[in-house]
Amino acid sequence: MTNVIPTSQVSSGTGLRTLAEKVWDKHLVTKGEDGTPDLIYIDLHLLHEVTSPQAFDGLRLANRPLRRPDLTIATEDHNTPTLAIDKPIVDLTSRTQIETLRRNCAEYGVRLHSLGDIEQGIVHVVGPQLGLTQPGITVVCGDSHTSTHGAFGAMALGIGTSEVEHVMATQTLPLNPFKTMAITVNGALRTGVTAKDIILAVIAKIGTGGGAGYVLEYRGEAIRALSMEGRMTICNMSIEAGARAGMVAPDQTTYDYLEGRAHAPRGADWDAAVAYWETLATDEGASYDAEVTIDANELEPFVTWGTNPGQGVSLSGSVPNPAEIVDANERSAAERALEYMDLAAGTPMKEIRVDTVFLGSCTNSRVEDLRAAAEVIKGKTKAEGLRMMVVPGSARVRIEAEAEGLDKIFLDFGAEWRFAGCSMCLGMNPDQLEPGERCASTSNRNFEGRQGKGGRTHLVSPLVAAATAIRGTLSSPWDLVQDGDQ
Amino acid sequence: MQKFTTVTGIAVPLRRSNVDTDQIIPAVHLKRVTRTGFEDALFAAWRLDPDFVINKKEYQGGRVLIAGADFGIGSSREHAVWALRDYGFDVVLSPRFGDIFRGNAGKQGLLAGQISEADAETLWNLVESDPGLELTVDLVSKTARVGDLTVKFAIDDYTRWRLLEGLDDIGLTLRNEARINEFEATRESWLPRTLPALSPESPPTR
Numbered sequence: 001m002t003n004v005i006p007t008s009q010v011s012s013g014t015g016l017r018t019l020a021e022k023v024w025d026k027h028l029v030t031k032g033e034d035g036t037p038d039l040i041y042i043d044l045h046l047l048h049e050v051t052s053p054q055a056f057d058g059l060r061l062a063n064r065p066l067r068r069p070d071l072t073i074a075t076e077d078h079n080t081p082t083l084a085i086d087k088p089i090v091d092l093t094s095r096t097q098i099e100t101l102r103r104n105c106a107e108y109g110v111r112l113h114s115l116g117d118i119e120q121g122i123v124h125v126v127g128p129q130l131g132l133t134q135p136g137i138t139v140v141c142g143d144s145h146t147s148t149h150g151a152f153g154a155m156a157l158g159i160g161t162s163e164v165e166h167v168m169a170t171q172t173l174p175l176n177p178f179k180t181m182a183i184t185v186n187g188a189l190r191t192g193v194t195a196k197d198i199i200l201a202v203i204a205k206i207g208t209g210g211g212a213g214y215v216l217e218y219r220g221e222a223i224r225a226l227s228m229e230g231r232m233t234i235c236n237m238s239i240e241a242g243a244r245a246g247m248v249a250p251d252q253t254t255y256d257y258l259e260g261r262a263h264a265p266r267g268a269d270w271d272a273a274v275a276y277w278e279t280l281a282t283d284e285g286a287s288y289d290a291e292v293t294i295d296a297n298e299l300e301p302f303v304t305w306g307t308n309p310g311q312g313v314s315l316s317g318s319v320p321n322p323a324e325i326v327d328a329n330e331r332s333a334a335e336r337a338l339e340y341m342d343l344a345a346g347t348p349m350k351e352i353r354v355d356t357v358f359l360g361s362c363t364n365s366r367v368e369d370l371r372a373a374a375e376v377i378k379g380k381t382k383a384e385g386l387r388m389m390v391v392p393g394s395a396r397v398r399i400e401a402e403a404e405g406l407d408k409i410f411l412d413f414g415a416e417w418r419f420a421g422c423s424m425c426l427g428m429n430p431d432q433l434e435p436g437e438r439c440a441s442t443s444n445r446n447f448e449g450r451q452g453k454g455g456r457t458h459l460v461s462p463l464v465a466a467a468t469a470i471r472g473t474l475s476s477p478w479d480l481v482q483d484g485d486q
Numbered sequence: 487m488q489k490f491t492t493v494t495g496i497a498v499p500l501r502r503s504n505v506d507t508d509q510i511i512p513a514v515h516l517k518r519v520t521r522t523g524f525e526d527a528l529f530a531a532w533r534l535d536p537d538f539v540i541n542k543k544e545y546q547g548g549r550v551l552i553a554g555a556d557f558g559i560g561s562s563r564e565h566a567v568w569a570l571r572d573y574g575f576d577v578v579l580s581p582r583f584g585d586i587f588r589g590n591a592g593k594q595g596l597l598a599g600q601i602s603e604a605d606a607e608t609l610w611n612l613v614e615s616d617p618g619l620e621l622t623v624d625l626v627s628k629t630a631r632v633g634d635l636t637v638k639f640a641i642d643d644y645t646r647w648r649l650l651e652g653l654d655d656i657g658l659t660l661r662n663e664a665r666i667n668e669f670e671a672t673r674e675s676w677l678p679r680t681l682p683a684l685s686p687e688s689p690p691t692r
Binding site for chain 2: 162
């Protein structure tokens, strides 16, 4: 897909810098020469049980210490059950992986938030809620959705296990400089249209590889108007456009979110931090390597029809006809996707009936997401035979939601109210789709089998998830209003 | 890591684009705590289909995978690279790779070479018309050769050098340890720290 307009390939040489370049420069340990990468310092390293065991093993084999336990934190999320969390984990391989993390963290002195701890939860929910994720820092985690933390104006990179080990040993990463892409979202979102719809529309526009090699910076009125939760949803899915990271420049919304959190600076430190954060925004006149513009006023609730996050369409649209796709590769991908999804070209998206609604994942499981969905379903009846599962992003989110009575709204509606974790986003725990089961999911990936072997995923916003749970077919709150009029 | 210069082996045509790492290795197979033993998990869902290319007897022992664009997108799981390595692949050629996958490949001695869409098509046609054909991939000249055909592939110079020399990244970085120490000494005191753990007196949120 080539909807990206390359701007000047030549640096303006003006000394004006983008947000990403400023954070990069600030963390430069050594500048690469003769084609070698730059060495970048890492301020915060997040760990979970799936991508860390082999890295700890590597350290142990090489007899290397973990350089900075005080910049490292771990939680259990991918494998954890969302029911009966006080019982031993039934799946033995999952239990082994969790126990391995506990042993490794104890041995190397890493703070760990285990199942049952109030700060346990999806690693990308935990970092921000603790106030550890801050503007202008570098964050890494052995998880591609680390891009979430870019919502604070941090440079946040998903890395592989070899790199996890590298950061453990050196607190740095050798990295080649990225290109920068501005994604400007002008105008204002209409009621019922959310951050999730923005990012699904962006990915549909630039494609799953459109961001490859780039750090995306989201800008414009519509981004400024978003809460931190909304910005996290957008940055979270930058990886689905192939980007290494997504960022939003910090502003008052960011500071208000951070102030008073456990690890946020206090007193004079706060003032010093804000003074730094204020310098981060992209300089007026700095140039990007590419630019994309989206008009928020025109956006509608957006859903996916296929098996990658770029295969999306407005909810008011229809399943596309592969025969009309010019590019041969995209055409065959669409044909395969429709076969897997068991969808016929031309079917209106709103006629697609789903079996399950999943509200959760690092994309959309924060209290604001749960609140938005609860507001839609409150006092309504769930579609017959439909299963709805609500999985808060962290134990703390669950408790906050319960304090507001959201659990009661979900339970009265007939939804399941679970404990925190990654859950059905990727089904490493027992929360999986059955073969052929169709799901409207607030998560981030509609890949084949992602939510369970043979499962079919439509990516949606929390509002669309809620409306779909009421009507049984892919729907938005707009449809509920129309139902009410009739 | 072993030094990588040339590999000659059976080429396997994977005529699909957007092969994400969930397809290369589904999440349920990520539960091992070792770096090895992932060979049976490679393309686990697709391998259930007897007609899937990896299952065909002509392609057994394949070492060079020729894939469509955007290979290795999605999850950062290095298990995708381990599974390809454990199965026996030394090389993946594709018109475009997921960034994280490409980085992971370079750390584990898997050559991820970028070829043009046209060359991918040429190689697919050639290999499909003569299944079991062997391809020679030469990292020194950055070429893949079969018979009279020579195809250029791209790989960044640093990864190429490390593969050719078989160098360990961490060891290379630790040569700069003095510089890392210097850098650390300049870090602001207000930057976040995860330790000491929270005390009951410091409430975790506002």
